[in-house]
Amino acid sequence: MSYLGSAGDASKFGTEAFFAAIGRAFVAMCAVIPVLFLIEAIDIGLGAGTLDLAGGIIPHRMDGLDGIIFSPFLHAGWDHLYGNSVPLILVGTFALAGGTRRFLCSTLVIILVSGIGVWIVGDPNSVVVGASGVVFGYLGLLFARGFVERSWWNLGVAGFIGLLYWYQIYNILPTNEAISWQGHLLGLLGGVIAAIAFRRKRVRPVPALYDPNPTLTDL
Known part of the structure; x- marks a missing residue:
């Protein structure tokens, strides 16, 4: 058996099921944007x-x-929506590929x-809208999964996307009053x-009660 896992295990990087799950998740996230x-x-x-x-958060x-x-689901103009769309597709795809219910x-x-x-x-004189909180949430989800589930591909994806959008990481700090x-x-x-709450449990292998391929020896 390959070290990448069985072909039907979507949680194992490199399997057919894994890539199929990524594909389905990508299509689903692309459908959200319209x-x-x-x-x-x-x-x-x-x-x-x-x-x-009417629907924004008023602290x-x-x-x-x-x-x-x-x-x-609301945005302050087209530019705001454009800025969230691609990151939402990227991080959302890998978050969704880990299982729909999760x-x-x-x-x-x-x-x-x-x-x-x-x-x-928040500032009581503001109205807060936008999917960027969810985008950062998915980024944190993937990064934390890399540690709690020992999933290097989750950690790698989070790191890669973080590098792509490093200039937006600063937005978790009070550097812009409009954000x-x-x-x-x-x-x-x-x-x-x-x-942490919805981590996938690690299944420990059950030791075999007998050796299915015993070694024959002469008496």
């Missing part, structure tokens, strides 16, 4: 910022709590940790929490 563009087009059609004000205000769920549960944790955190510590660094940092934390 939905985000449609939402932005509706927002602009209603009057730029209409949906953002410290009760009428801004619903933004915890809706804000990742992906959905992890996404929910990331959205809640990032959204609730922003509502608590919700709290959402980015808390999204990253949410991804780490999700990686």
Whole structure:
């Protein structure tokens, strides 16, 4: 048997099932982007910022709590959406390839940790929208999976994407008042929490009770 694992094991790097899972996840994430563009087009059609004000996170205000769920689907213009689309496809593909159920549960944790955190510590004079908190969450998810599941390919992917978008990593620090660094940092934390909470259990091999190929000796 190959050291890469059986052909049907999607968790093993290099197997046919692994690459098939990556392909399906890529198609699924690509299908999400047109939905985000449609939402932005509706927002602009209603009057730029209409949906953002209605569904964004407004820190410290009760009428801004619903933004915890809706804000990742809203963006402050086309440039904002373009900037999130490619990273979302990249990190989302590898996060989803690890299993649909784990992906959905992890996404929910990331959205809640990032959204609730922003509502608590964010600027009360701001309206926070965008999927970047989820993007940073998936990055944290992949990075943490590399350690908790001893998955070098997850760690490698997180490192590679981090290098591609190194200039955005600074956005987890308060360097730009127009950017919700709290959402980015808390999204990253949410991804780490999700990686630990929904980690894949390591299966220990069961020792054989007998040797199926015994060595014959002469008496």
